[in-house]
Amino acid sequence: MIGTLIIISSPSGGGKGTLIKEILPRIPDLRYSVSFTTRAMREGEVDGHDYHFITRDEFDRRIADGEFLEYAEVHGNYYGTSREQVAKETDAGRDIILEIDVQGAELVMRRFPDALSVFILPPSFAILRERLAARGTENPESLTLRLRNSWGEVEKYGLFKYVVINDEVEPAANALETVILAERMRSIRQKARVQDILDSFDASKNNDPGD
Amino acid sequence: MIGTLIIISSPSGGGKGTLIKEILPRIPDLRYSVSFTTRAMREGEVDGHDYHFITRDEFDRRIADGEFLEYAEVHGNYYGTSREQVAKETDAGRDIILEIDVQGAELVMRRFPDALSVFILPPSFAILRERLAARGTENPESLTLRLRNSWGEVEKYGLFKYVVINDEVEPAANALETVILAERMRSIRQKARVQDILDSFDASKNNDPGD
Numbered sequence: 001m002i003g004t005l006i007i008i009s010s011p012s013g014g015g016k017g018t019l020i021k022e023i024l025p026r027i028p029d030l031r032y033s034v035s036f037t038t039r040a041m042r043e044g045e046v047d048g049h050d051y052h053f054i055t056r057d058e059f060d061r062r063i064a065d066g067e068f069l070e071y072a073e074v075h076g077n078y079y080g081t082s083r084e085q086v087a088k089e090t091d092a093g094r095d096i097i098l099e100i101d102v103q104g105a106e107l108v109m110r111r112f113p114d115a116l117s118v119f120i121l122p123p124s125f126a127i128l129r130e131r132l133a134a135r136g137t138e139n140p141e142s143l144t145l146r147l148r149n150s151w152g153e154v155e156k157y158g159l160f161k162y163v164v165i166n167d168e169v170e171p172a173a174n175a176l177e178t179v180i181l182a183e184r185m186r187s188i189r190q191k192a193r194v195q196d197i198l199d200s201f202d203a204s205k206n207n208d209p210g211d
Numbered sequence: 212m213i214g215t216l217i218i219i220s221s222p223s224g225g226g227k228g229t230l231i232k233e234i235l236p237r238i239p240d241l242r243y244s245v246s247f248t249t250r251a252m253r254e255g256e257v258d259g260h261d262y263h264f265i266t267r268d269e270f271d272r273r274i275a276d277g278e279f280l281e282y283a284e285v286h287g288n289y290y291g292t293s294r295e296q297v298a299k300e301t302d303a304g305r306d307i308i309l310e311i312d313v314q315g316a317e318l319v320m321r322r323f324p325d326a327l328s329v330f331i332l333p334p335s336f337a338i339l340r341e342r343l344a345a346r347g348t349e350n351p352e353s354l355t356l357r358l359r360n361s362w363g364e365v366e367k368y369g370l371f372k373y374v375v376i377n378d379e380v381e382p383a384a385n386a387l388e389t390v391i392l393a394e395r396m397r398s399i400r401q402k403a404r405v406q407d408i409l410d411s412f413d414a415s416k417n418n419d420p421g422d
Contacts, residue, residue: 182393
């Protein structure tokens, strides 16, 4: 059985990180892809947990060695998804979440059309601006850049299979959880389990069914 | 907004009726398509609620008048889905469940490829036989016929988007509920709501985004 690649994206400040933290402990056999990044560590972040924080040189070396499933420059920093970690988890039948920017998501969705893709949409532009400002991690230029980029990003929601409107954390996390659990019920994802059941029907054909 | 057509099918005795009764009161704005049938009413059934019980002549009249979205002869009885009820509910933006045999489901899925389709699969042939026998509604010939038909029916599971394995009622009902709720989060089902949000991003373009 192959695990599902789950692509979760949003504009910067859209709340994808918060929602993912909320649902990870709720769903069994669900992993999180720890990205590599050249951006500075924010307060509270842990190297190897939130991101693998590396230098630009190290990032270039990994690009050259083909270690990234996708990578992108976003707001002046580089972000990349580990090909190895994703392969390891999905080969073991576990679902893995890729928390990526819209640009990176587009690439991965094109390469993996069977992936489960979810766009996290803030309930309005005003609320996105409020949340980004409240986070206090961006200087005014960076804040403006992120908000400008959000204009084009939200218009791409239709490329994603699902949209979760992130008005309040709890209902939005429930919606995200629902979408991930439903994916596990897809016919194409249950072939192995279903085959065992079909075998029991096959076996019964040797007898009169009423017996 | 257009409601979703939800096709729920299984072999006879697969438990689709029980699961649907379980989830109907849990999900808001979800309706049940009351089929027309020529089969005899079973104990506990209510005309107009479980089915509209009609004569063979009346059934033929409705076929001739094009009143059925689909109809099929199953185990010697006729079953038909009311075109009018389905249109009324989906036009009003409400999701509607069609509980139909595998034959009828195939027809409706072909005509409505965007429908949400769910196959309810018993956990084994032996358990399907037990459940059908325990129901006590079939004579031995009818029981044998239903079990014989189940062989071909379970092999069609792959035509359905989702499979819910009906081992125990509670987890199976939760799975079915999850699949129906997830469908409401699809990008294509949320266009109207998303458009209002995109408009707030559009409006912000007249100002500097940092303001």
